[in-house]
Amino acid sequence: xxxxxxxxxxxxxxxxxxxxxxxxxxxxxxxxxxxxxxxxxxxxxxxxxxxxxxxxxxxxxxxxxxxxxxxxxxxxxxxxxxxxxxxxxxxxxxxxxxxxxxxxxxxxxxxxxxxxxxxxxxxxxxxxxxxxxxxxxxxxxxxxxxxxxxxxxxxxxxxxxxxxxxxxxxxxxxxxxxxxxxxxxxxxxxxxxxxxxxxxxxxxxxxxxxxxxxxxxxxxxxxxxxxxxxxxxxxxxxxxxxxxxxxxxxxxxxxxxxxx
Numbered sequence: 269x270x271x272x273x274x275x276x277x278x279x280x281x282x283x284x285x286x287x288x289x290x291x292x293x294x295x296x297x298x299x300x301x302x303x304x305x306x307x308x309x310x311x312x313x314x315x316x317x318x319x320x321x322x323x324x325x326x327x328x329x330x331x332x333x334x335x336x337x338x339x340x341x342x343x344x345x346x347x348x349x350x351x352x353x354x355x356x357x358x359x360x361x362x363x364x365x366x367x368x369x370x371x372x373x374x375x376x377x378x379x380x381x382x383x384x385x386x387x388x389x390x391x392x393x394x395x396x397x398x399x400x401x402x403x404x405x406x407x408x409x410x411x412x413x414x415x416x417x418x419x420x421x422x423x424x425x426x427x428x429x430x431x432x433x434x435x436x437x438x439x440x441x442x443x444x445x446x447x448x449x450x451x452x453x454x455x456x457x458x459x460x461x462x463x464x465x466x467x468x469x470x471x472x473x474x475x476x477x478x479x480x481x482x483x484x485x486x487x488x489x490x491x492x493x494x495x496x497x498x499x500x501x502x503x504x505x506x507x508x509x510x511x512x513x514x515x516x517x518x519x520x521x522x523x524x525x526x527x528x
Contacts, residue, residue: 325392334390345407353414363511371406371504375496402500409501410508413453420445422528438517453505457498
C-alpha cells in the first residue's frame with residue numbers, strides 16, 4: 269500500500285474549503301470570519317513549526333528537550349483555556365495549568381509506560397502525539413466544565429445562597445451545579461465513544477490507515493486513545509471544578525459577588 273504525499277500546492281486546494289465556513293459565517297452574521305481566516309493561518313504556521321521541531325527531536329531525542337516541549341504545550345493549553353472562560357476567576361490560569369496537567373499526566377504515563385511500554389519513555393514519536401491528543405481534549409473539557417460551572421451557579425444563585433444561609437457547606441450547596449458541569453465536560457467524549465468505528469474514524473486510526481498500517485493494529489491504537497481521552501477529560505474537569513469551587517466562594521462561604 270503506497271503513501272500519498274501532499275505537496276504544498278495542494279494545501280491551497282484544501283485551504284479553499286475554509287471559504288465555505290467563512291461564507292456561512294458572513295451570510296449568517298456570526299462575526300467569525302476573521303477568526304476563521306486567522307485560525308487557518310495559525311494552524312498552518314503552528315503545525316509547520318511543530319513539524320520542524322519534531323523532525324529535530326526525532327533525529328536527536330533528548331529527554332530534556334522532550335520535557336521542555338511538553339511543558340510548552342501544557343502552558344499554551346492552560347493559557348488558551350483560561351482565555352476562553354467567560355469570567356475572571358482568581359488564580360484561573362494556575363488552576364487551568366494544574367487541572368490540565370493533572371488530567372493529562374496520569375493517562376499519558378499509563379499509555380506510555382504500561383500499555384505501549386515505550387523504551388526509553390521519552391521517544392518523541394510516541395509521547396508527543398499521545399500528550400498532544402490528551403492535552404487538547406483536556407483543555408476543551410476544562411473550558412466546558414468551567415463555563416458550565418459558572419453558568420449553573422449564576423442560574424442557581426438563589427438556590428445556592430438559600431442553602432448556604434441554612435448552613436450547607438459550599439460543596440453541598442453547589443453539588444448540583446458541579447454535577448451538571450462534569451456531565452457537560454464528559455459528554456463529547458462519551459458521545460464519540462458511542463459512534464466511533466461506525467460513524468466516525470478518529471484521527472489516530474485514520475492517520476495510521478493512510479500511512480498503510482494494518483487495520484487491526486490501527487483499531488487497537490484507537491481503542492487505547494479513546495480510553496485515554498475519557499480518563500483525561502474526566503480528571504481535568506474534576507480537578508478544575510475542585511479548584512474553581514474554592515475560588516468562587518469567599519472564606520466566609522459566600523458566592524463572590526464580582527463573578528456573578
